Amino acid sequence: MGLTLADLEGCVEELYSLAKLEPDEVLFPSSLAEHLFGEGCIQRVPGMIGNASLGRAGARRYIGVRSSFTGARFEHLVGHELGHFVLNLREYRGDDTESACDFVGAAIMTRRRPFARSARGRERDFAQLAADWETTETMVALRVGEVLGLPIAVITPELVRARGPIDWPEEGILRELARTGGPGLARVQLTDDRRRVALVGDEVDAA
Numbered sequence: 001m002g003l004t005l006a007d008l009e010g011c012v013e014e015l016y017s018l019a020k021l022e023p024d025e026v027l028f029p030s031s032l033a034e035h036l037f038g039e040g041c042i043q044r045v046p047g048m049i050g051n052a053s054l055g056r057a058g059a060r061r062y063i064g065v066r067s068s069f070t071g072a073r074f075e076h077l078v079g080h081e082l083g084h085f086v087l088n089l090r091e092y093r094g095d096d097t098e099s100a101c102d103f104v105g106a107a108i109m110t111r112r113r114p115f116a117r118s119a120r121g122r123e124r125d126f127a128q129l130a131a132d133w134e135t136t137e138t139m140v141a142l143r144v145g146e147v148l149g150l151p152i153a154v155i156t157p158e159l160v161r162a163r164g165p166i167d168w169p170e171e172g173i174l175r176e177l178a179r180t181g182g183p184g185l186a187r188v189q190l191t192d193d194r195r196r197v198a199l200v201g202d203e204v205d206a207a
């Protein structure tokens with residue numbers, strides 16, 4: 001049994017609530033980490049083996065990140081370690097731990113409730129949402145699927161990811177649909193890379 005989407009969103013909310021932040025506040029992971037563990041808790045380590053790690057020295061927790069990482073990648077690595085922190089608190093040890101931490105790392109910056117409010121009414125405007133939320137169109141497209149429960153798939157040369165309350169077909173068929181579109185599926189070209197396409201399904205009544 002792996003973690004559900006609701007479990008994962010719960011992990012993100014738990015981090016914000018442990019940091020005693022307001023329900024609508026959204027922070028970068030590095031800033032959330034400082035709220036949780038104190039200023040200076042992130043150590044940039046030159047030549048570190050591995051990308052990042054969560055540690056403790058006495059009562060004090062810290063996150064080490066290899067010093068070559070900056071910007072969005074740095075933030076995502078810090079967020080990933082916060083995922084480990086919250087899953088450790090829950091004593092969760094499933095096989096999906098690493099992917100769960102990746103989810104938490106990304107979802108900290110697109111916190112469910114504020115993101116949902118921002119995305120509602122412009123569900124397909126991935127370029128503007130990406131600009132507003134300082135992330136990629138791929139990320140916001142999938143996040144719209146998650147938080148609004150819309151069927152959305154993103155197809156790029158490297159990956160196929162699908163979200164929402166329908167049974168998506170297998171990868172080969174999705175790649176074909178990304179070229180042709182299909183009944184009830186709008187084809188939305190992502191603008192950050194011409195080879196990336198989102199398929200947006202009609203809203204499904206979750207009966």
Ligand SMILES: [Zn+2]
Nearest residue numbers: 080084098101
């Ligand atoms: Zn990890």
